[in-house]
Amino acid sequence: MKCPKCARPVDHEAESCYSCGYSELEAATRHGANIVSLNRVHDAAYCLRKQERDDLNDTLDQLEMLFPQMLFCAYLGTLPEGLSLSELGFWLLNHGQVRGAEYARPNENAILVVMDMNSKQIGVSLGYFAETIIGEEDAYRALLFARPNLLNAEYGEAISLIFTRLGRTLKRKGKKLRKLTHEELKKQTSGNWGNVLDIPPHLAPKLPGMDESSRLKSA
């Protein structure tokens, strides 16, 4: 996990970024603390044709049928200077309200695809629940999968492909999770953060009588 503003690693329980001090409060201060209403496919940049939008909605319908807990939404806009997509995704997931989303699809289960037509950037913002299922590598592969369509300005199809690939990941991970026992699941969901800061272990000298795990703990 990284800070949406400075992209530095942050702890999973950090109240603010250790590096830049960024938090939801700062985001609310800058972009507003109110709740905004969003469409499931919010095309603020008006770059999607009706056909593309319809096709994308069909894909999202299928995904929502397959994953009743998950929320799939997309935001396409032209961002002003000084606003990054990561910050926008962070703010939208915490302050946005997707129209038509039932109570069973809270924002923490959301997979939000954000795209900036100015900077030609596209990204995926994940809620807390979604990030436990979809890893960064899976999301990046989904983005790469749609890159040819993005280069050809086929944005609707590209976003559809991204959601489809993420849906495959959800399906695969969901099947694995269903096979886990309760203890394994609890262990995986609660204590599977590992080295959340992505900091390599300190190379402390190995003392006699100390095994590798204790050496790493001491480090």
Add this chain to the structure above:
Amino acid sequence: MRLFPTLLILTVAPGLVLAAKVEMPAWSEASDAGSYHLGGGLWPGGLVPEAPEEETETELADAAKENAPAKFYGPQGAVDGETPETELAATSRGGAEGEVGAVEEVIEEEPVPEPLPALEGDLADLYFEHPPIEFLLDPQRLLTEQKSNDIKRFLEFHSDEAEFNIYVMVLGETQTIPKDVNLRELHHEWFSENPTVLMVYYREQPEMTELVVNDSVRTSLPKSVFERIRQNCLREGAATDDAPDQVEKMAIELSIQLYWLGRLLEHENKDERERVAETSLQDLPASADAPELLREYAPGIFLSESKATVSLLVVGVVALGTLVVVGLTGWMIFWWRDRNNLAGRPLIFPNFEIVSRLGGEFSGGTYIGMSFDIGEGSS
């Protein structure tokens, strides 16, 4: 007083001596003088100083040339009851030229062989009374001994290796098969159990050679096949003038032809037989092209080669097909797994314990981005 008689004797005696004549014996006939050889023939004529007159020798040499006998291929040594068949007589022309003791030329002087007797009586029995023990039947010893042995060894080797046995019967060029002898019946009587070819060869007359094969073999194949085999054998035999060489070459050629004949018989079928019957006899080379010759008749003979080619082709096709199938299967599996299938039963995830981060209620700011601007990478 004594001097006078002495002088008289010395004067008259020589005259008396010179006047005296010696009576020499006279030849009873004048012609015997020329036929006498000094030395009794123990020495070559050139070594004898008193050689006969040139005119007589020339006449003898011409007569010897005119009476030169036909080539004789019989045994060289003397046989009991026979006269030596070759005799060397030397005549010297050096004597006439004044070089005493020099042998310049030796003229081969062979006796004129007696005309071959007709095949009848005991001689006919030697040929036709009993089945031959050896593969070469030459009771008259018309071939040289060395060549006969060579041919026998070859025929024995052939009989060990080949399906068909070859028996060669050597007759004189003037001899004929007796009328009461039927070679086919004889062949049937002798060789009905084993496939055998009886080759009747007439000395120095290869064109008269007869080939007799088993009835079963003869009826199973068109006549043109055997005619072609015979033509090839005759062609080989005509390549030389010596009877032993002719027999040897024809036997070798017949051996080769019989090898292909054996393969032809193995693959003979009705369709091929009809096709062969329609094929006209053509003048084709002999053994060197025997496979080509029989390829025309029986392509099935070469089925092994074509089978090998076909099998290689089949293996290649099967291998290629297998690769295609495997590749297609892999592609299908990959496509099946990679397809964007969103159908299926709804999937419910278990509830996780959520811990907020950076003060966010629903999201902690997890973001994965990428640039799709040309020339830029991901962020």
